[in-house]
Amino acid sequence: MCKNCPRLPLVLIIWSICFPARGSEKMSPDISDIIERFEQACDWNQSVSMRISAETITTGNGVRKVNEGHCVQALTYRRDHDRIELIGKDCLLDKDADPDRAGFDPDKTDEFIRVITDTERVRAFKFAGGTSFSALVRQTNFKQEFPMYYHDPLSGNFLDGALPIAGGANHIVELLRQKPRLRSGTEEIDGVPCYVVESSTPQGVLTAWIAPQKGYNALKYVLRGGNNVASDSTSGGWAVVVDSIDVQKIGDRHVPVSGQRTHTIEFKDGQVTTYVTKVKRSDIELNPDFQRLDAFKINLPEGTRVRIEEFPGVHYIFQKGKIVPNVDNLFFEQIDTAIRRMNRSNLRAGGNDKKTANTESKYDRQQLPDRSEEKAIHSKRVSAHGEAGSSKVRFAGILFVAAVLCVAAIIVGRHLIRQVN
Numbered sequence: 001m002c003k004n005c006p007r008l009p010l011v012l013i014i015w016s017i018c019f020p021a022r023g024s025e026k027m028s029p030d031i032s033d034i035i036e037r038f039e040q041a042c043d044w045n046q047s048v049s050m051r052i053s054a055e056t057i058t059t060g061n062g063v064r065k066v067n068e069g070h071c072v073q074a075l076t077y078r079r080d081h082d083r084i085e086l087i088g089k090d091c092l093l094d095k096d097a098d099p100d101r102a103g104f105d106p107d108k109t110d111e112f113i114r115v116i117t118d119t120e121r122v123r124a125f126k127f128a129g130g131t132s133f134s135a136l137v138r139q140t141n142f143k144q145e146f147p148m149y150y151h152d153p154l155s156g157n158f159l160d161g162a163l164p165i166a167g168g169a170n171h172i173v174e175l176l177r178q179k180p181r182l183r184s185g186t187e188e189i190d191g192v193p194c195y196v197v198e199s200s201t202p203q204g205v206l207t208a209w210i211a212p213q214k215g216y217n218a219l220k221y222v223l224r225g226g227n228n229v230a231s232d233s234t235s236g237g238w239a240v241v242v243d244s245i246d247v248q249k250i251g252d253r254h255v256p257v258s259g260q261r262t263h264t265i266e267f268k269d270g271q272v273t274t275y276v277t278k279v280k281r282s283d284i285e286l287n288p289d290f291q292r293l294d295a296f297k298i299n300l301p302e303g304t305r306v307r308i309e310e311f312p313g314v315h316y317i318f319q320k321g322k323i324v325p326n327v328d329n330l331f332f333e334q335i336d337t338a339i340r341r342m343n344r345s346n347l348r349a350g351g352n353d354k355k356t357a358n359t360e361s362k363y364d365r366q367q368l369p370d371r372s373e374e375k376a377i378h379s380k381r382v383s384a385h386g387e388a389g390s391s392k393v394r395f396a397g398i399l400f401v402a403a404v405l406c407v408a409a410i411i412v413g414r415h416l417i418r419q420v421n
Helices: 005-018 031-046 142-150 172-176 329-348 362-367 372-385 388-420
Strands: 047-060 069-080 084-093 109-116 120-126 134-139 180-182 187-189 192-201 204-211 217-224 235-250 253-267 272-286 305-308 316-319 322-325
Touching (some): 031 069, 031 172, 031 180, 031 204, 031 217, 084 142, 109 142, 172 204, 172 217, 187 204, 192 217
Parallel strands (some): 134 305
Antiparallel strands (some): 047 069, 047 272, 069 084, 084 109, 109 120, 120 134, 180 192, 187 192, 192 204, 204 217, 217 235, 235 253, 253 272, 316 322
């Protein structure tokens, strides 16, 4: 054995201290990387079809007491990037009602169909106790319409960090990036270790518990104080707490399938209003075949009355899978009336144009009284003043302009219908 062998252990110890193995390095997590991974985790729902059941319980006290009770909702939610479809129903229950037992009472249940694309929005409703749907179509764009549905608590998107915040922020990621701070170590939520990221912003103080084992989804987040769209000038403080989030592996993605959102508003007079929304997602299908699902098409019940916002004076109806002008008997009666008036004008002017006279409607031939004496007197007045010809021209001109406007409205309406259908 060589003379230097006894020194070998000492050399190895010094070497391990100065040059630690890569696998034994304990790197401190990068806060920017955590936030980036959280944002990517929230992006799972760009192409999805699923069922959503939700329940909102509203409570209040004192002078600020609100209508306490339950609102339950069941819907099919589909999204394909810049297209969204929601088909479902919601029902108002009594304060102490059990939603599972009460179900959806037809006398208290509204039904709805909502379709948003990059060019239009369709909203159809059948209100509680009603027998038929009515629909409104408007030209719009996805970016303008999306926040209304994205931030609706009953849609369940708060499980993915969606939160309407004053100043235009739509997601808690936008707040986390403002002034992020990472707490030392990790904290457990239901036994799952989480990084805790905090951020102090003008909108409030945000804290999020982000779990690497759950695909960097947030298992809980809390936003307190500041001002948001739900508070008012009398508010003494507010908080939004999203917790009880259950994340499951679906395919190669981690998806939040259930959770709870509690929104509390405290007023300066000491009164409190609380909204608690519970959401469950089921039948989740990522990147589905939307053509097979027949999604994002206007598929209203037959006979649904439709109003196109850009043409408020024209009535439409959903018929045989398309939106068409609702040209009923009243429309033809109005045309007949216009023809009768024109023919009466011709007769009073002493007109002998048989071709024109033949255009009389059946009502004129049956109902016009004998006014030969009146026509003779009027003919003398016409020859004296020369007014009949100008009256005829004026009326014909008015009728022509009305016809042109009617045809233009129908043409534009049909063009719009083709876009919608």
